[in-house]
Amino acid sequence: MFLGIEIGGTKLQLGVGDGARAHFEAFERYDVIPKEGAQGILRQIEASARNLSNRFNIERVGFGFGGPVDGATGRVITSHQIEGWTDCPLVDWVQETLELPAVLGNDCDCAALAEARYGAGQGHRTVFYITVGTGVGGGLVIDGHVHGTDRPAVAEIGHLRPGLPADDSHATVESLASGWGIAATARAALQDAPTRIQDRLMPHGRPSLVDADRADLLERCGGDVASLTTLMVGKAAAAGNQGARAIIRTGTDALGWAVAQMIALVAPEVVVIGGGVSLMGEELFLNPVREAVGRYVFPPLADACQLTSPQLGEEVVVHGAVSLGALSRR
Numbered sequence: 589m590f591l592g593i594e595i596g597g598t599k600l601q602l603g604v605g606d607g608a609r610a611h612f613e614a615f616e617r618y619d620v621i622p623k624e625g626a627q628g629i630l631r632q633i634e635a636s637a638r639n640l641s642n643r644f645n646i647e648r649v650g651f652g653f654g655g656p657v658d659g660a661t662g663r664v665i666t667s668h669q670i671e672g673w674t675d676c677p678l679v680d681w682v683q684e685t686l687e688l689p690a691v692l693g694n695d696c697d698c699a700a701l702a703e704a705r706y707g708a709g710q711g712h713r714t715v716f717y718i719t720v721g722t723g724v725g726g727g728l729v730i731d732g733h734v735h736g737t738d739r740p741a742v743a744e745i746g747h748l749r750p751g752l753p754a755d756d757s758h759a760t761v762e763s764l765a766s767g768w769g770i771a772a773t774a775r776a777a778l779q780d781a782p783t784r785i786q787d788r789l790m791p792h793g794r795p796s797l798v799d800a801d802r803a804d805l806l807e808r809c810g811g812d813v814a815s816l817t818t819l820m821v822g823k824a825a826a827a828g829n830q831g832a833r834a835i836i837r838t839g840t841d842a843l844g845w846a847v848a849q850m851i852a853l854v855a856p857e858v859v860v861i862g863g864g865v866s867l868m869g870e871e872l873f874l875n876p877v878r879e880a881v882g883r884y885v886f887p888p889l890a891d892a893c894q895l896t897s898p899q900l901g902e903e904v905v906v907h908g909a910v911s912l913g914a915l916s917r918r
Contacts, residue, residue, distance in 0.1 A: 610707070698911075
């Protein structure tokens, strides 16, 4: 048996599985306490993992960490949410504390591995996974293995620069298509803010709002524009707010452009798009992304790639971490 552990900014999840299927013999979930930092999470892991290792014959631990990691050395590079993770030797800590071998991966890579082996990409040789949430991340799986784990970064589709004018490091696909990016576009539109570099990357510029759509969005955030979220924009769009739909479309257009460029280079059989923003559904999110891909994709590859939703839900990273542990044994 293998122990998979997901370390995020808000949650800690642990699951025990055999690495051959999407099934847990045991599963535990905990809330992260940010003020306790990395040491608090390590204490949670030690208590839970020790109990699970006593109950099951654990061969290896696999980690899916929510931030950049160095898998070759087993060290966390940093966390953008929780203090105390910078240059943390997580694999060595597991070996010393729990006396178990371990392997470390990025959470998006683990999700990609799980969807490729057990989920929407099962049975396909090349699978590209994209998560669209606070940021936009990617993972490429070829023949059941994550590609590029020995490189400083790989498959970072959110950090593509959409077009030649995007000569600023902040002018990324992520800055338009992520939850944060969509909300930022909405706030800029509500405030009639000065033109941003992101606005110059949009084919038609930043969307403008008619009075009724503006009033609707302001009502949803209680008049506090700074508190407007992508969830609020999504609910407004679902209720028929055309301005909100146009704002979301700036994100789906940018993401569709990025997917099309990736397809031209990688030609994956399947592209799986998940994450919190994708929960807007087919009409508001996935179908517009598909339409944008169709506009930008290299024509010979237009019908050679399936674009779909994930299948493994909130446990996807843990499934991938279990699989990572199992694969590293070979």
